[in-house]
Amino acid sequence: MFELLDDNHEFDTQISFDGKDHLVPSNITVAAAALLIGAKSIRETPVTGAKRMPLCMMGVCYECLMKIDGVGNQRSCQTLVRQGMVIERQIGATEVEAGYYEA
Amino acid sequence: MKPSYELLIIGAGPAGMSAACEAARNGVEVCVIDDQPEPGGQIYRNASRATAKQNQVLGKDYQQGKNLVDDFKSYGGEYYANVSVWHLDASNQVGVIKAEENYFISAKNLVIASGAQERAMPIRGWQLPGVMYAGAGQILLKGSGIVPRGELVLAGTGPLLLLLASQYLHAGVKIKAILDTTPKGRIVKSLDKLFSGVQGYEYLIKGASLLHHIKAAKVPYYKHVEGLCAVGLDRVNNVSFASATKAGRKVVNISLDVDTLLLHQGIIPNTRLARAAQCETTWDAQQSCWTVATNEYGLCRQNTYVVGDGARVMGAVASRIQGRLCGLHVAESLSKVDSHNWQVLHHDLLKKLRKENAIRPFLNAVYQPADAYLIPQQGDVIVCRCEEVTLSDIQDAVRLGCQGPNQVKSYTRCGMGPCQGTQCSNTLSHIVAKQTDMPMAEVGELRVRSPLSPITLGQIADL
Numbered sequence: 001m002f003e004l005l006d007d008n009h010e011f012d013t014q015i016s017f018d019g020k021d022h023l024v025p026s027n028i029t030v031a032a033a034a035l036l037i038g039a040k041s042i043r044e045t046p047v048t049g050a051k052r053m054p055l056c057m058m059g060v061c062y063e064c065l066m067k068i069d070g071v072g073n074q075r076s077c078q079t080l081v082r083q084g085m086v087i088e089r090q091i092g093a094t095e096v097e098a099g100y101y102e103a
Numbered sequence: 104m105k106p107s108y109e110l111l112i113i114g115a116g117p118a119g120m121s122a123a124c125e126a127a128r129n130g131v132e133v134c135v136i137d138d139q140p141e142p143g144g145q146i147y148r149n150a151s152r153a154t155a156k157q158n159q160v161l162g163k164d165y166q167q168g169k170n171l172v173d174d175f176k177s178y179g180g181e182y183y184a185n186v187s188v189w190h191l192d193a194s195n196q197v198g199v200i201k202a203e204e205n206y207f208i209s210a211k212n213l214v215i216a217s218g219a220q221e222r223a224m225p226i227r228g229w230q231l232p233g234v235m236y237a238g239a240g241q242i243l244l245k246g247s248g249i250v251p252r253g254e255l256v257l258a259g260t261g262p263l264l265l266l267l268a269s270q271y272l273h274a275g276v277k278i279k280a281i282l283d284t285t286p287k288g289r290i291v292k293s294l295d296k297l298f299s300g301v302q303g304y305e306y307l308i309k310g311a312s313l314l315h316h317i318k319a320a321k322v323p324y325y326k327h328v329e330g331l332c333a334v335g336l337d338r339v340n341n342v343s344f345a346s347a348t349k350a351g352r353k354v355v356n357i358s359l360d361v362d363t364l365l366l367h368q369g370i371i372p373n374t375r376l377a378r379a380a381q382c383e384t385t386w387d388a389q390q391s392c393w394t395v396a397t398n399e400y401g402l403c404r405q406n407t408y409v410v411g412d413g414a415r416v417m418g419a420v421a422s423r424i425q426g427r428l429c430g431l432h433v434a435e436s437l438s439k440v441d442s443h444n445w446q447v448l449h450h451d452l453l454k455k456l457r458k459e460n461a462i463r464p465f466l467n468a469v470y471q472p473a474d475a476y477l478i479p480q481q482g483d484v485i486v487c488r489c490e491e492v493t494l495s496d497i498q499d500a501v502r503l504g505c506q507g508p509n510q511v512k513s514y515t516r517c518g519m520g521p522c523q524g525t526q527c528s529n530t531l532s533h534i535v536a537k538q539t540d541m542p543m544a545e546v547g548e549l550r551v552r553s554p555l556s557p558i559t560l561g562q563i564a565d566l
């Protein structure tokens with residue numbers, strides 16, 4: 001559960017989060033938007049389907065991977081919201097086309 | 104983006120920005136790349152765009168970043184945000200992804216200024232939604248201007264935890280409790296290091312004033328916390344631990360309802376890029392992490408530098424100074440600085456750097472994480488969050504004869520997920536070291552391999 005520090009932010013950016021439309025401030029990250037909206041989880045793990053939320057917010061832990069505008073495995077903590085952005089929870093591993101390559 | 108530069112800098116934090124400004128001022132052709140949307144790095148995240156309220160809450164150290172970020176924005180060289188490095192090697196060839204396109208850059212001189220990351224804190228339940236790093240809480244405050252609401256508990260050790268608590272209090276955020284995991288007797292044991300640290304007395308004053316602020320706000324403060332666990336099914340509801348409620352009282356088990364639990368065990372250098380570039384790392388028992396072997400200019404070998412917290416944790420001010428030193432050194436090596444200027448300036452910077460670093464041995468000794476928070480205390484605790492590998496899985500692999508972290512990785516998949524071991528590598532090495540009774544330096548750590556960040560098959564095919 002998170003809230004804005006300043007009250008004078010405008011909720012001027014429309015995003016679709018997990019199928020529902022929301023208005024959020026501009027200049028915040030997708031991961032921050034998820035917390036602000038009160039999302040219960042942003043992904044489910046490929047191994048046991050456990051629910052997860054972001055951990056580090058600085059791009060190193062990859063806990064915040066989401067499907068953004070149709071592309072999977074995006075670090076939601078490094079991506080700013082944009083008008084009309086379609087954000088989906090990532091369930092399990094994502095398809096090969098958009099998958100990460102493992103050495 | 105050009106195919107080659109006289110100087111390529113990875114990271115636009117205090118160290119990278121300072122190196123860029125100094126080198127460009129002396130006529131070096133510079134390019135800076137960073138994976139964040141804005142320059143500033145960790146401490147000065149969003150510094151040039153922060154609101155009045157953010158500045159007031161975040162305090163003076165943060166506000167000092169604005170000048171540097173503003174200077175950097177007009178420093179005269181190139182800067183690319185949102186760029187991730189996926190390949191790096193010993194010949195200073197850098198593979199990057201920018202706007203989903205793949206580029207190779209050849210760096211005549213390479214500066215890695217990748218900063219620090221939080222040390223993992225693998226307690227039971229740390230993977231539950233509602234549990235985050237304290238640094239993450241601060242990043243949300245700086246970058247997105249949001250703060251936790253509801254029952255908030257901060258747990259761990261280190262200056263950043265206290266700083267965040269104080270910043271939250273300034274923001275009017277209610278803190279239900281602070282659980283301090285610093286083991287008993289640390290300050291007394293570290294006093295011998297204080298003598299050399301007197302030059303850094305400002306840091307001691309800052310620390311004392313943070314504690315004073317927290318105390319004055321009457322936030323319940325539990326000391327020498329042991330056995331910390333996050334409890335819940337699909338999210339954390341509760342935190343349990345053992346602590347004495349007052350000095351001299353008996354240790355009791357305590358459980359608190361919680362909506363958000365922020366964990367912190369200090370920060371460690373993010374050495375992945377340095378290791379990919381085949382810079383040497385050594386185990387630093389004092390900081391309890393791997394540090395990069397460099398000289399005071401950040402030089403690892405000819406034409407390759409690692410500076411700031413990415414080499415060893417030194418703080419923002421020292422990172423700025425070392426960044427400048429490094430930028431100057433690069434310019435000097437390209438014969439762009441006259442020898443008088445070089446002599447005067449680099450001596451002055453070296454002196455400042457040594458003064459800044461004087462307090463470190465004391466801070467390292469006080470805030471060295473307790474063993475119980477480096478190695479999980481129960482077999483079912485998740486070590487590798489990506490692949491959900493537990494302490495028992497790793498111990499079984501070692502018992503069956505796995506010879507070190509890299510073999511454990513192949514056997515258990517620990518460290519094989521998208522984060523590529525950034526969260527579990529050190530824990531894994533600690534577990535192996537303890538079970539085989541070998542020193543960390545000998546156990547080593549997970550190897551770093553390209554791609555350093557996830558890359559799609561399509562992007563590989565484009566090469």
Ligand SMILES: Cc1cc2nc3c(=O)[nH]c(=O)nc-3n(C[C@H](O)[C@H](O)[C@H](O)COP(=O)(O)OP(=O)(O)OC[C@H]3O[C@@H](n4cnc5c(N)ncnc54)[C@H](O)[C@@H]3O)c2cc1C
Nearest residue numbers: 114116117118137138144145146217218238411412418419
């Ligand atoms: C979460 C967090 C919060 C902190 N808050 C404070 C604070 O409030 N006060 C304080 O005194 N100290 C703080 N510190 C410590 C502080 O970060 C450092 O002392 C200082 O910022 C170090 O400067 P730097 O330039 O070495 O690294 P950083 O400031 O960390 O900058 C490194 C930059 O490199 C980028 N980078 C890293 N890897 C890559 C890659 N592979 N590709 C592209 N770019 C990359 C990062 O995104 C970042 O912008 C914090 C540390 C952390 C981890």
